[in-house]
Amino acid sequence: MSRSQLLLVGGLASDVARETAESAMHEVEGAVLVHHDLRSLTEGIVRRTVRTAEDVRETVLELAHGCASCTLREDVLPLLRRLARNRVPRIVLHLDPAMEPESVCGALSTLLVEDEDGPGTVCEVLDIAAVLVVIDPENWFRRATGDETLVEMGLGAGTEDERTVAHVATGAVAFADVLVLARSADPQTLAVLDRLAPAAVRTTGREVGQLLERLPAEARRGEADDPHGPLLRGTPPLHAEHGIVLTEFDARRPLHPKRFAEAMEVLLDGVVTAWGRIWLASKPEASLWLESAGGALWLGYLGPWLCAAPDEWEQAAPLRSATAALRWDPYYGDREQHLLVLVHEADPERITEALNGALLTDAELAEGQDGWRALPDPFQLFEDEPCGSQS
Template sequence: MSLTLVSSLDVFSRQKACAALAAEQPGALVVFHDLLEGGLVVRRMFREGVRLVHGESTLEHPCLSCAVRLDLVPTVGRLLKSGTNIIVGLPPAVAAETAVHALLRGLGDAVTIDSVVLACAPDALEDQIWDHHTLFESGFTPVPEDERTPGEFLMRELCFTDTVMLADPALVPVEPEARVRGVQLIRELAPHAVLAESDGDVCTGVHNLADATARTMPGSVQAAPEPSAPFATVVHRVERPLHPERFRHALATLAEACCWLRGRLWVASAPDCRIAVQGIGPRVWLENTGPWQASRKSLPFVSNMPGAGLEEWHPEYGDRGTIVAFTGDDLDAAEIADLLNACELTEAEMAASEDSFPDPFGLNQTTETSERSSS
């Protein structure tokens, strides 16, 4: 028995991906969950293209996580007893990570997740990453409170999933050039993932929760993949703390040149705090993720922190330091290096106290997040 989860932004890509997966697993049960307006959850179950079940229930609190916890988890729990392969099409915009953790909490050792698949239309990917609307405003979810953008959803799925299924919706004409460009972008954003076409033989990756969690950890920077022209990834390190005002001015320029930036910052106004930075399309935000490992005096220094990615231990600074990765097309590595290096504290500034520096991001608090738009 195997369990495969399929996440997506839209029902059309999801349906095509699930059909392709089912064709490779004769007799598998395909279960679709959908959350509609008013908290209505619709559950449909198919085998060999024949509908077996159509069920509905209404949630008291209509949100995506409740749909997963209160409907999807019990459904999978019941189906596990059948011993057949199960393919679950998650409600559009439900994060696979949410479903995985809910299943593990609710079912424990009874469930093993074999593969986690993102179904997407590659010709629409780049536009969706740069969409400044929320998921609700773009019509991908019935939940008005969901303030994620399509790009935020897709980028996290690309990091978390082990397989990307290229599933062009049948009702929408495909733009060939945009599709080729979208596939190249996927290879650059998710080099760990298996790429599978929904037409033809389907091969999926293998889910590893530890690896998936490491890739999605705030501040994580993985090794740069081989460039997938015209896209490339540039990774740059800065050893000393950043001057907060100089970095604030540089950030807009750094963000506008790429579709995805991520990393961790050592900022002079909050020197003991590990600041995660992420930019996806038009949105850029900073988050204080707590103290550096070297600042936790009650704990031993650890040079290989799980999930940290590209972690190095400096003889004087420990794990403190700045490392940022930029992914986009037509990136100028020298310009990126010059902009970040110019933010580094000088020898004279290194001798000043942290109170000497402004805190434009308001991040010298472990619970605060600063968000801004680069557009």
């Protein structure tokens, strides 16, 4: 018998997402729709709904520690694995707006769930058919460029949730296989979607069965991108359109940490989102991931560059080692600055100028790594907590 098919439906347009999820459930006989409502999470309460064509079962769950991660680990994953074991043909997981599709898919493929057959991941017993993200073009662009937090919008997964609505909105779109538009979109929003998710299929309909059949072979279907691989799937337009332009910054020299901290504002003002890899002169071994959205910027530690840890070559993914070999520099190795910046009001030339100004000068470069490490560094977090982030 074939494995269960999992369809994830998310997005901030929760009403249309619910309609889409229910439609997807009714398309397949014997399908099940699962939804966890996190609006009372701060009180330690999660409301779970399991729906079929004939029945609706609602359960109130009380969590000792109310957070989205605990909900995922303690109930969502075991439930999905149990449904897959029961050979449910299609499982539709309607995500609460506070649950990001990429994080959920990462948990499906990596977190172990204990059942009668022993520990295992959810992806060992089912296939992710697609990730659908529903957006309402009437307000999506405003939310994707604003600085409102999820907590301020009443969607936070706990009072300590510091994520911006823009971060969740843009991240979900970039991860989607299918974008379901609640209504016709204006040209500016379409221009953003063309550049942020060029490989995603778009539809204004609620029925998704035929779309799933037409998904290209290269659709991600829940697979995360390698942070050391290409920064974007698909082929986005490179020209400016309705004020929207995708600009690229590519350099090999290290960034001066203090000057870069001062220049980071160019990745926030008039920018929809920015993402990519950087390296700081004060941390020459560390490969860092940068991401910005909604007036907030995050830096995360990806691990060492291959040139700084030769033993990592054998452990590296084939794409990473091949890319590193192709772009290898005798002096810099595989280290690079590579950012994509999606602009809606900012001047791309000003962004490039500011980032170039943050690179080491010839004189600073000549001091070598011992001199670089002594540079004033506002990003000390990475020295004490290698897996931390700075915002």
